[in-house]
Amino acid sequence: EVQLVESGGDLVQPGGSLRLSCAASGFTFSNYAMSWVRQAPGKGLEWVSIVSSSGGTTKYADSVRGRFTISRDNSKNTLFLQMNSLRAEDTALYFCARLGGTTSFVLPFDIWGQGTVVTVSS
Amino acid sequence: EIVMTQSPATLSVSPGERATLSCRASQSVNSNLAWYQQNPGQTPRLLIYGASTRATGIPARFSGSGSGTEFTLTIGGLQSEDFAVYYCQQYNSWPRTFGQGTKLEI
Numbered sequence: 097e098v099q100l101v102e103s104g105g106d107l108v109q110p111g112g113s114l115r116l117s118c119a120a121s122g123f124t125f126s127n128y129a130m131s132w133v134r135q136a137p138g139k140g141l142e143w144v145s146i147v148s149s150s151g152g153t154t155k156y157a158d159s160v161r162g163r164f165t166i167s168r169d170n171s172k173n174t175l176f177l178q179m180n181s182l183r184a185e186d187t188a189l190y191f192c193a194r195l196g197g198t199t200s201f202v203l204p205f206d207i208w209g210q211g212t213v214v215t216v217s218s
Numbered sequence: 219e220i221v222m223t224q225s226p227a228t229l230s231v232s233p234g235e236r237a238t239l240s241c242r243a244s245q246s247v248n249s250n251l252a253w254y255q256q257n258p259g260q261t262p263r264l265l266i267y268g269a270s271t272r273a274t275g276i277p278a279r280f281s282g283s284g285s286g287t288e289f290t291l292t293i294g295g296l297q298s299e300d301f302a303v304y305y306c307q308q309y310n311s312w313p314r315t316f317g318q319g320t321k322l323e324i
Contacts, residue, residue, distance in 0.1 A: 131314075133262075141254075141262065141305055143314040157313045158219075191261065196273075204252035204267040204309055211261065 098122035098207050100192050105212030112182050112216070118175040118192030118209055126150075126170040129195040131205060132177050134188035134214075144190070145177065149198065160186075182216045189213050220244050220308050224317035231322065233296050239320045241289040241306035250310035253282055253291045256319075257302045265304075266291065293322075 104116040118130070132144040145156045145166040154166050165178040175192050189211040196206030221244040231237045241251070253266040264273040266282035269289055279294045293300055301324055306317040 140319045141256075141307070141316040143307075143316065146314075155312055196264065196267065202250055202309055204264055204307065205254075205262075206264045206267075206273065208261040208263070 098194075100194065100207060100209035102190060102192050102209045102212035105190065105214045107215045107217065108182055109218050110183060110216055114179045114182065114214060116177040116179065116190055116192075116212055116214070118177075120173045120175065120194075123194075123207075125168075125173040127198045129201060129203075130168060130175045131193045131195060132166060132175075133191045133193050133205065133208075134186075135191070135211070136185075136188045139188075142188075146195070146201065147175070148201075179214070182214075184216050187214060187216045219313055220247060220311050220315050222306055222308055222315050222317035224304075224306055224320045226320060227318070228321045228323060230324070231296055233298060233324065235296055237293045237296055237300075237322055239291040239293075239304055239322070241284075241291070241317050243287045243289075243308055245311075246286045247308040247310035249285045250308060251282075251284070251289050252307045252309060253280075254305045254307065255300075255302050256305065257299070262305065296322075298324075 101119045131146040147166045163181045167176045191211045192209045193205035194207040197203045223242045249269040251269045254262040256262045270282045303319045
């Protein structure tokens with residue numbers, strides 16, 4: 097079964113840091129680009145970041161560029177999101193999502209995890 | 219940034235009827251448009267990609283159309299499990315952007 101399981105969400109103070117993980121199983125992780133998408137409480141979906149299958153290419157939303165870093169460990173089938181200088185507006189459910197193919201970034205997200213909750217508050 | 223605008227925000231339909239949801243892009247996204255369904259407390263599920271291609275396992279009552287800036291998701295013969303929030307998303311340009319969602323309610 098294809099599966100993504102996020103972890104690492106927590107309550108953190110403004111200005112703090114957190115590292116999210118997403119463990120992948122049931123597919124060849126190293127073949128797929130992976131992304132993070134977040135959803136603030138009661139709000140819609142917001143794309144955060146993406147990393148290529150090799151890890152060599154990354155992109156970020158303006159709202160997190162310079163504060164968040166996406167990375168992956170293909171030997172451990174795991175995706176990461178290092179979140180620094182956290183703000184109240186980063187409070188959200190963070191999903192990891194697989195890009196629906198192996199040949200391009202021009203693809204939708206076909207597999208989603210259940211998400212991990214990040215709360216930024218003093 | 220391409221802004222995706224969905225309408226209506228809420229759509230009230232009876233089971234068995236047809237629902238039509240709209241999504242407009244602020245500039246052309248070609249056919250690089252996806253639709254997702256999200257039930258309360260659940261993860262988003264890919265329904266449609268390439269504006270009109272159903273994802274694996276998606277019932278034929280879901281259909282998508284459009285290209286450029288105007289897109290439509292049509293759900294025929296609504297069933298109880300279809301009452302959810304639907305999002306469109308463009309994957310033509312960076313940053314990837316989603317619409318604000320349409321809540322389909324009974």
